[in-house]
Amino acid sequence: MIYEGKKKIWSEYQKDIPDDHYFYARSCIRQMFFTASEQAFLEITRKLMGKDIFETEHHTTCGGIAYHCDAIPQETSMTIIARQFALMKKYGYENFVCSCITSFGLYNETLETWRRFPEVEAKVKEDLWESCHLEFAKPKFLAHTCDLIYKYRERIASMAKYRLVNVKTGRPLRVVEHIGCHYSKMFPSKGFGGAEYPYVLVGMVESWGGEIIDYPERRHCCGFGFRQYFIQSDRGYSLANTYKKFESMEPYEPDMIITNCPGCTYFMDRWQYVIAETQGKTYGGKGHGIPVLTYEEVAGLVLGYDPWDLGLQTHQVGSEPLLDKMGIKYDPAKKYLGVNGKFIGEPEKSPC
Amino acid sequence: MIDFGYTLNPSSRINLDNFDRNKFEKLSKSEPDVLLCIGCGSCTASCTAGKYTDTSLRKAILSILDCNEKAAVDFAASCLLCGKCTLVCPRSINTRNLLLSITKIYGKKQ
Numbered sequence: 001m002i003y004e005g006k007k008k009i010w011s012e013y014q015k016d017i018p019d020d021h022y023f024y025a026r027s028c029i030r031q032m033f034f035t036a037s038e039q040a041f042l043e044i045t046r047k048l049m050g051k052d053i054f055e056t057e058h059h060t061t062c063g064g065i066a067y068h069c070d071a072i073p074q075e076t077s078m079t080i081i082a083r084q085f086a087l088m089k090k091y092g093y094e095n096f097v098c099s100c101i102t103s104f105g106l107y108n109e110t111l112e113t114w115r116r117f118p119e120v121e122a123k124v125k126e127d128l129w130e131s132c133h134l135e136f137a138k139p140k141f142l143a144h145t146c147d148l149i150y151k152y153r154e155r156i157a158s159m160a161k162y163r164l165v166n167v168k169t170g171r172p173l174r175v176v177e178h179i180g181c182h183y184s185k186m187f188p189s190k191g192f193g194g195a196e197y198p199y200v201l202v203g204m205v206e207s208w209g210g211e212i213i214d215y216p217e218r219r220h221c222c223g224f225g226f227r228q229y230f231i232q233s234d235r236g237y238s239l240a241n242t243y244k245k246f247e248s249m250e251p252y253e254p255d256m257i258i259t260n261c262p263g264c265t266y267f268m269d270r271w272q273y274v275i276a277e278t279q280g281k282t283y284g285g286k287g288h289g290i291p292v293l294t295y296e297e298v299a300g301l302v303l304g305y306d307p308w309d310l311g312l313q314t315h316q317v318g319s320e321p322l323l324d325k326m327g328i329k330y331d332p333a334k335k336y337l338g339v340n341g342k343f344i345g346e347p348e349k350s351p352c
Numbered sequence: 353m354i355d356f357g358y359t360l361n362p363s364s365r366i367n368l369d370n371f372d373r374n375k376f377e378k379l380s381k382s383e384p385d386v387l388l389c390i391g392c393g394s395c396t397a398s399c400t401a402g403k404y405t406d407t408s409l410r411k412a413i414l415s416i417l418d419c420n421e422k423a424a425v426d427f428a429a430s431c432l433l434c435g436k437c438t439l440v441c442p443r444s445i446n447t448r449n450l451l452l453s454i455t456k457i458y459g460k461k462q
Contacts, residue, residue, distance in 0.1 A: 275360070277353060
């Protein structure tokens with residue numbers, strides 16, 4: 001192997017982004033289901049890393065889900081996105097970071113559309129001014145939140161209270177990493193590692209002590225796929241995708257799954273319950289599922305945050321087996337207590 | 353068991369290792385028209401028996417290419433050989449001959 005040559009090739013798969021001063025846009029799905037993940041991102045970046053991450057209550061959805069379901073045309077989503085970018089400029093920022101992979105893909109698609117069709121850009125500029133009286137702008141750098149956590153991974157590792165290691169056996173935890181399709185399959189140059197070797201989650205897991213599992217359906221869709229699940233009767237297609245992935249990873253006995261896409265976290269988590277109910281099958285051993293976590297949740301666990309503050313109780317698959325493996329102390333009595341100790345409700349059936 | 357209003361869809365994975373090249377070469381040699389079909393479905397739309405049976409040349413050819421020989425024969429076996437589809441085919445395929453050849457080559461009695 002010619003090491004220099006390999007290094008040169010790998011450098012082409014890197015993404016150049018600044019590590020500070022970002023305008024932050026939240027994710028619709030994550031705000032609904034994994035709210036604490038977004039909060040953990042802000043805690044880690046602002047308080048621990050001391051970075052300048054700005055957010056405003058005036059930003060909206062990117063329109064991605066409606067666009068991918070053909071409920072709104074591309075022109076509408078482009079104008080919504082132009083408004084987000086205009087807000088970024090209004091508040092004095094040049095770099096844009098978003099929390100959702102669907103948004104990330106759509107922002108890239110929009111920027112690419114404007115690059116290729118300047119007349120479309122001119123029209124959107126006009127529409128933006130007419131509808132919102134905001135000045136059109138394009139971000140200098142566009143990043144996804146996982147890009148930033150990836151960038152800070154070694155600093156997080158240096159502050160770690162726990163590692164992705166089984167404290168009983170001393171062996172690294174076996175981790176399945178799942179990259180959202182819209183992260184780097186659409187625009188490979190926009191993601192760390194491109195479409196062929198997406199490294200963003202692998203880098204985090206390796207830095208924090210875990211071991212990555214390479215299984216046959218590693219790059220298969222999680223089953224989110226927008227139109228596959230919007231109509232109830234079609235959801236069997238979505239479920240079949242997830243089932244195929246879990247059947248493929250089962251022999252490798254993963255301890256956990258880490259994802260960077262809101263839809264992937266949601267579906268790989270919830271569909272395990274549906275598979276357990278309809279097929280009578282669980283994949284994590286002893287009747288449990290495999291815990292599916294966002295990268296902020298994993299970073300938070302490594303940094304020693306309380307699992308219930310990270311929102312792990314909002315997952316369908318219980319995370320306790322993973323916490324026990326990592327040696328993390330937690331209070332089971334506080335699992336369903338929210339802010340100020342208020343009871344937030346409990347599932348009727350215990351999670352798989 | 354909970355009824356979610358949907359069930360796990362069966363896998364539609366195609367195993368190309370099951371493709372019988374010899375049989376397909378035999379078919380395309382006797383009926384080169386099989387390579388002309390564009391799958392437009394005109395034959396199925398004009399089929400007299402199609403309303404009551406599963407007769408479909410388009411699906412029969414697709415099933416052969418998807419390595420599902422049994423399904424191909426099922427789609428071809430109920431043909432009445434009336435020849436209406438031959439009149440509407442935009443590629444002028446001799447559909448009757450092709451259907452017969454499919455049942456001969458891929459059916460049990462060869």
